[in-house]
């Protein structure tokens with residue numbers, strides 16, 4: 001998720017005016033900026049009579065209006081009892097691959113980092129004393145603010161100072177902060193080797209080793225070797241097998257994987273050993289415990305390469321080059337068979 005920072009202040013405090021000045025300053029630093037704004041008004045930027053308006057009002061629940069320079073996505077919520085939108089729901093609509101920072105206006109009661117905007121002349125109450133997620137205070141009365149506020153105080157009339165504060169905060173957040181999937185706070189800490197823990201809400205996640213199965217399908221002095229059709233290790237060699245699904249036994253996982261990948265029905269698989277492995281998928285490192293089963297055949301069956309297997313081939317154990325294998329667990333399993341065969 002992209003870092004988010006909000007601007008909290010009563011209506012009339014100048015949130016939109018400040019954002020309008022801040023956005024170009026942040027863009028100058030090369031940041032790609034997203035914005036989520038909450039409104040209590042029933043906004044419809046579409047105009048009655050336009051084609052898009054007519055089609056939406058014909059009953060579409062979602063409409064995407066696409067042009068070369070812009071697209072607009074409309075979701076229609078007709079349930080009058082629907083709650084006000086939640087911030088997480090709104091953030092999920094953005095394409096975070098194309099953003100470096102999301103600015104949020106409104107959603108004052110939600111828990112995420114915010115900068116309070118306060119103009120004493122408007123006579124509204126202060127927010128920071130009741131919201132521990134306010135990380136800075138910006139005002140047009142600096143001297144007065146210093147008497148009551150211990151937070152970093154920023155001059156509302158110096159948008160560059162506010163932009164600099166955000167850039168510093170962002171630099172820190174990039175290196176140190178992780179957002180909690182439960183409460184949304186930037187307080188998720190990783191305790192190696194496997195625990196993620198949130199200081200705010202006590203959310204705890206154990207990134208335990210996942211179970212997986214590997215099959216050594218052998219015929220005389222040959223073993224069946226697969227070429228991977230997908231990352232990680234696309235194009236490299238592997239043994240047939242895969243992850244154990246929830247509520248499956250190792251034997252069931254083995255039977256399912258070999259059926260899916262090879263159209264092979266397992267009869268007599270013998271548990272032989274297990275090996276720890278590291279499987280990096282889309283930048284997440286999964287530690288696995290790969291269990292190795294050996295299946296010895298009297299004749300070569302008709303097999304088909306399917307699913308995440310590009311092709312299959314029978315290779316004599318003594319001819320196998322272990323460096324062509326994607327994973328250490330399969331290398332160790334084959335080395336074990338090589339050692340046994342040479343005895």
Ligand SMILES: [Zn+2]
Nearest residue numbers: 180183198201
């Ligand atoms: Zn949390």
